Amino acid sequence: MVRVRVILPVLQCYSKGGYKLESILIRGARHLLTVRGTRGPRCGPALNELNVIQDGAILIRDGILVEVGPSRRVENLAQARGAIEINAAGRLVMPGFVDSHTHLAFPPAGIQASDPVAAVRALHTATGQRLEVRTRAYLEAMARHGTTTVEVKTGCGLDEAAESKLLRMLFAVRREPLDVIASFLFRLTGELNGGSLQATEWVVGELLPKIHRRGVAHFADFAWDCDAALLPCFDRYLGAARKLGFACKIHADGPSPAAAIALAVTHHVVSIDHLEHATACHARQIAEAGIMTTLLPSASFSGDGRDAPARALIDAGVGVALGSNFNPHHTPALNMQTVVALACGRLEMTIEEAISAATINGAHALGLAEKVGSLEPGKSADLLILNAGHYRDLEHSLGTNLVHLTMKRGKFIYKEGEVAPLPADDFVPHR
Ligand SMILES: [Zn+2]
Incomplete structure (x- = not known):
C-alpha cells in the first residue's frame, strides 16, 4: 500500500506537466544492479560483473543520480531529507x-x-x-x-x-x-x-x-x-x-x-x-x-x-x-x-x-557511456523498476513485460497498469 500511495502522486505531478521534482529517493530494492565497472567497453570476464547491491537505494536530484548504495546509508543522507520516496521493496532496479x-x-x-x-x-x-x-x-x-x-x-x-x-x-x-x-x-x-x-x-x-x-x-x-x-x-x-x-x-x-x-x-x-x-x-x-x-x-x-x-x-x-x-x-x-x-x-x-x-x-x-548505461553518481537517472525478485528472471521470461516503472532523466515515463474492472466512464456509450 505504501508503494502505491507514494508513487501515484509523483506520476500525477508529471502528467500535469511543468512541475519538476527536485529530489527522488528510490529505496528498498531487493536487487539493485549498478553495472558499475571499468571506464571502457566491458570485455571478457568484466561482462559478468553487474555490481549488485542487496536492499539498494538511489538518490536523484534534477534528473541526475546523486547517490547509489545500500538503503540504510543512502536514506540517512542529509540530501535525502524531503525527497519524494519510492518504495521498490521486492523489486529489481537496473539501468534502462x-x-x-x-x-x-x-x-x-x-x-x-x-x-x-x-x-x-x-x-x-x-x-x-x-x-x-x-x-x-x-x-x-x-x-x-x-x-x-x-x-x-x-x-x-x-x-x-x-x-x-x-x-x-x-x-x-x-x-x-x-x-x-x-x-x-x-x-x-x-x-x-x-x-x-x-x-x-x-x-x-x-x-x-x-x-x-x-x-x-x-x-x-x-x-x-x-x-x-x-x-x-x-x-x-x-x-x-x-x-x-x-x-x-x-x-x-x-x-x-x-x-x-x-x-x-x-x-x-x-x-x-x-x-x-x-x-x-x-x-x-x-x-x-x-x-x-x-x-x-x-x-x-x-x-x-x-x-x-x-x-x-x-x-x-x-x-x-x-x-x-x-x-x-x-x-x-x-x-x-x-x-x-x-x-x-x-x-x-x-x-x-x-x-x-x-x-x-x-x-x-553509441558513445554515450559517460551519461547512461549504468547507475553511478553523475549519470542521467535512466532506470527501470522491474517486477522481478532476481535479475535471472529476465533470462526465463521470454516475451513477458516485467517493467513496473521506466524513468528517463529523473522523470517517470511509464508505469504499468492494473488488471481490474475499468470504470464505466472509460467507454463511450453506443448511440
Ligand atoms: Zn540491422
Missing part, C-alpha cells in the same frame, strides 16, 4: 536498456524491405507528421518495455529527399520520451542508381556534408554487400565520413564478412554489427582492433536462422553489445528483455553478460 541498433524508421510500415523502390515511394507520399506519429508510437512501446536510449538507422538508398525527411523526423523526436540517436545508413541499391562509384561520389561530395552541416545524424553507417566490386565505394565512403567527423558503423549481416572486418579495422569504426556469418578467426581480428559489435539475436527469426558467434567474440575479448534490430517487417520485436533472454538461449551468453551488453555496452556502442 540502451538499444544500439534498430531500423525503426525504414522501410515504412506496410512495405517490404525487399522492395526498396516501393519503400522510398511510400516515404515520399507519407506526410512528415504521419511518420512522426508512427515513430512516436514505436518509441512509446519501447519505453513501456524498458528502453531509455535507442539508435535508429535510415537506409533509403540514394534518395536525398527521403533521407532528409527521415532525418528531420528523427531530429524532431530525439528527446521525448527516449533519447534517439540517428544514423545515416548508406545503402547501394542497383534499382536506385546508375554507377555505384558515381553514386558514392555524390553521397560523399554532397549528401554527407549536408547531413553533417545540419547536425541530424551522429553515425555514418553502411550496409555491407559482399560484392568485391563495391569495396572501393565503401572504402571511399568511410574515409570521407571520418574526415567530416562522423563516428562510423558497419552493418555486416551478409556472408563472407572478412572484407567488411578489414575495412572496420582500417577505418577504426566504433562498431561492426550483426556478424551472423563471422568465425572465431574474425572474432580474434575484431578483438585485436578493439572494435565493438552489436549482436542481434531477434534478427535470426526472420533471416536464415543463423546466430552470431557470441561466445567466440566474448572469449576473444570483443566488447559485445545487444540490440533489437527492430524493423516493422523483418524483426518486429522491440522488447530488449526478449533480446536479453534470446541472447542467453540462442547465443549462449550468461545472463550477466547479456544485461551488461544491453545496458553499459550499448551505451559504449
Whole structure:
C-alpha cells in the first residue's frame, strides 16, 4: 500500500506537466544492479560483473543520480531529507536498456524491405507528421518495455529527399520520451542508381556534408554487400565520413564478412554489427582492433536462422553489445528483455553478460557511456523498476513485460497498469 500511495502522486505531478521534482529517493530494492565497472567497453570476464547491491537505494536530484548504495546509508543522507520516496521493496532496479541498433524508421510500415523502390515511394507520399506519429508510437512501446536510449538507422538508398525527411523526423523526436540517436545508413541499391562509384561520389561530395552541416545524424553507417566490386565505394565512403567527423558503423549481416572486418579495422569504426556469418578467426581480428559489435539475436527469426558467434567474440575479448534490430517487417520485436533472454538461449551468453551488453555496452556502442548505461553518481537517472525478485528472471521470461516503472532523466515515463474492472466512464456509450 505504501508503494502505491507514494508513487501515484509523483506520476500525477508529471502528467500535469511543468512541475519538476527536485529530489527522488528510490529505496528498498531487493536487487539493485549498478553495472558499475571499468571506464571502457566491458570485455571478457568484466561482462559478468553487474555490481549488485542487496536492499539498494538511489538518490536523484534534477534528473541526475546523486547517490547509489545500500538503503540504510543512502536514506540517512542529509540530501535525502524531503525527497519524494519510492518504495521498490521486492523489486529489481537496473539501468534502462540502451538499444544500439534498430531500423525503426525504414522501410515504412506496410512495405517490404525487399522492395526498396516501393519503400522510398511510400516515404515520399507519407506526410512528415504521419511518420512522426508512427515513430512516436514505436518509441512509446519501447519505453513501456524498458528502453531509455535507442539508435535508429535510415537506409533509403540514394534518395536525398527521403533521407532528409527521415532525418528531420528523427531530429524532431530525439528527446521525448527516449533519447534517439540517428544514423545515416548508406545503402547501394542497383534499382536506385546508375554507377555505384558515381553514386558514392555524390553521397560523399554532397549528401554527407549536408547531413553533417545540419547536425541530424551522429553515425555514418553502411550496409555491407559482399560484392568485391563495391569495396572501393565503401572504402571511399568511410574515409570521407571520418574526415567530416562522423563516428562510423558497419552493418555486416551478409556472408563472407572478412572484407567488411578489414575495412572496420582500417577505418577504426566504433562498431561492426550483426556478424551472423563471422568465425572465431574474425572474432580474434575484431578483438585485436578493439572494435565493438552489436549482436542481434531477434534478427535470426526472420533471416536464415543463423546466430552470431557470441561466445567466440566474448572469449576473444570483443566488447559485445545487444540490440533489437527492430524493423516493422523483418524483426518486429522491440522488447530488449526478449533480446536479453534470446541472447542467453540462442547465443549462449550468461545472463550477466547479456544485461551488461544491453545496458553499459550499448551505451559504449553509441558513445554515450559517460551519461547512461549504468547507475553511478553523475549519470542521467535512466532506470527501470522491474517486477522481478532476481535479475535471472529476465533470462526465463521470454516475451513477458516485467517493467513496473521506466524513468528517463529523473522523470517517470511509464508505469504499468492494473488488471481490474475499468470504470464505466472509460467507454463511450453506443448511440
Ligand atoms: Zn540491422
